[in-house]
Amino acid sequence: MGVGGAGCSAVFAIAHSLGYQVSGCDKEKWSPYLDNKLAKLVSVGHSPDHLKGVDLLVYSPAIPAYDTQNEELLTAKKKGIEAVPWEQFVAKELLVDKFVIAIAGTHGKSTVTAMAAFILEKAGLDPTCLVGAIVNAWERNYRVGKSKYFVIEADEYSEKFLLFPADIAAVTNIEFDHPEYFADFEKLKAAFGKFVKTLKKGSILITGPKVGLENPNGETIQVSKPANFDLKMVGEFNQMNAAVAAAVAKKLVIREEIIQKALESFSGLVRRFEFKGEEKEVLVFDDYAHHPTAVLATSKAAREKFPNQKIWLVFQPHLFSRTKALFGEFVESFEKSPVDEIIITDIFGAREKDTGEVSSTDLVKTIKGKQVKYLPNIEEAATYITKEAFAGDIVITMGAGDIYKLPEMLLKKLGNKI
Structure with missing residues (x-):
């Protein structure tokens, strides 16, 4: 179901x-x-x-x-x-007798899961992989292999990652998120603490630079700095993701030249700074970023890639609880964002009801020093950008709701523009 x-x-x-x-x-x-x-x-x-x-x-x-x-x-x-x-089905049926590689963390877990599985694939280890995003190389969010290796994205939401005791685990980073489930940051950190206690005896824990967790059942390795690969994916955060994935592969005694070749040929995931098309010389990208840290990191990566072009950011906040709990962080993220113009649409409530405690207009009114505009829905955003964008402009849509529909809508409108 x-x-x-x-x-x-x-x-x-x-x-x-x-x-x-x-x-x-x-x-x-x-x-x-x-x-x-x-x-x-x-x-x-x-x-x-x-x-x-x-x-x-x-x-x-x-x-x-x-x-x-x-x-x-x-x-x-x-x-x-x-x-x-x-x-639970995965834990009881699919992971039985498998060598489990579980990738967790607030940001980057989908990318690292896919990167790690892709390295194993290229090394001939034929892994099975379950990831929460479409991997471009596979054109699906899974891979079925015949070996003992099972690489799985281990999500902290509702503490489902506690069901996946791992032989190798990676925790990319820990920041407050999912306020609809975790009452505060301490509760979320406690969940990660429980996660590492589920690791198998003799297991390996690989962490990002500021994670601060130790494996009570085996070895702990901290990845302290980003890699320096010639990646197809932009941004320093993806170099960090690559460094974590590479550390996983090294513990499986995969040769460094195989690791490098795999990572440098890895073409990324759908909705991770994904190029959607070009019309009237306006380039349109889409990204899943819905947390302040990810919004700022992706904005910086876009500016790094396009240093001299006008960049539009269209953001659809995801969940009223997240927008309220991280309101100050969102404001700071947008104020620091190196984009030229920001459009914020209505909050995508998903399973939540609007209690009137927070709104996108509140965000727009609070953000200072940026050109920021409120438009209630993605249709209006597409219409507005079609009128205002010029050849050479870059448009990035961000969010975890239905904003993924905007790029196609915008490209169609731009195509019809006289």
Whole structure:
């Protein structure tokens, strides 16, 4: 259930590849994450009728969060059909007897997961990988291998990473996020503390420079500085990601020349400073950044790549709780951002309701010293940029909501511009 989600879609595909008899359902038959080859196995909507012949119901945790009275889930429980969130299925079924490499951290975990798996692939170690973003080289958010190695993105949200005891773990960095789950930064740090306690005996923990965790069950290695590879991905933060991925590979005794060649050929992930197209000499990029640190880092990377061009940043805040909890950090991030013009749209609430405590207009009014404008939705943002942008301009969209739809909308409008 919820088979179109970033995590559930990969689990669905991996299970199918391993010989499990699977069927799936979601609100829509299409998802940017869902493998098109498996679309014939997906039903639209949720229904108790889907439970015929089902031994185990695996669901996205978003479903009970959004819909506490979901009929399919409730019926499964009444009929005694075991129902588990996808991460429990992964832990109980897919990770059994595997050499687990778990990548955690507030920022960069998807990229490092993909980089590490890509290095293992190029080294002939044939890993399985589950990552929360589409990897360009694979055109999907998973890879199925035949070896013992399983590289998994270990998300701190709802502490699901505690289900993945690892042989090698990496923690890229720790910053406050997910205020809808963690009451404060101390609670989030405590969750990471619990995560390292789950590591297997004789395991290896690799950390970024300011993580401050020690592996109680094995070795701890700190990566203190960014790498200096000739990466296809821009920004110092990606050099840091590469350094962590390289440290993972070195502990598997992969030769340095293989590591370098793999990382320098790695083409990145979808929605990670992804080039979406060009119309009327306006270049459009899209990025998943939704935390103040990521917004500023990606803005700096854009300026590094385009030092002399006008840069537009269109940001859609994600979650009212995050915008409220990190309001000051967002303001600081935008004020330090080296872009020329900022557009902020309405907050994408996802599972949250608007209580009126925080808004995008509050952000716009508070940001000082920048050219910043509020436009309520992505359609208006696309229309405005179409009118105001000139040849040579750079447009970057950022956010974790539905702002990924804006680039295509904007490119179409620019194409029709006379």
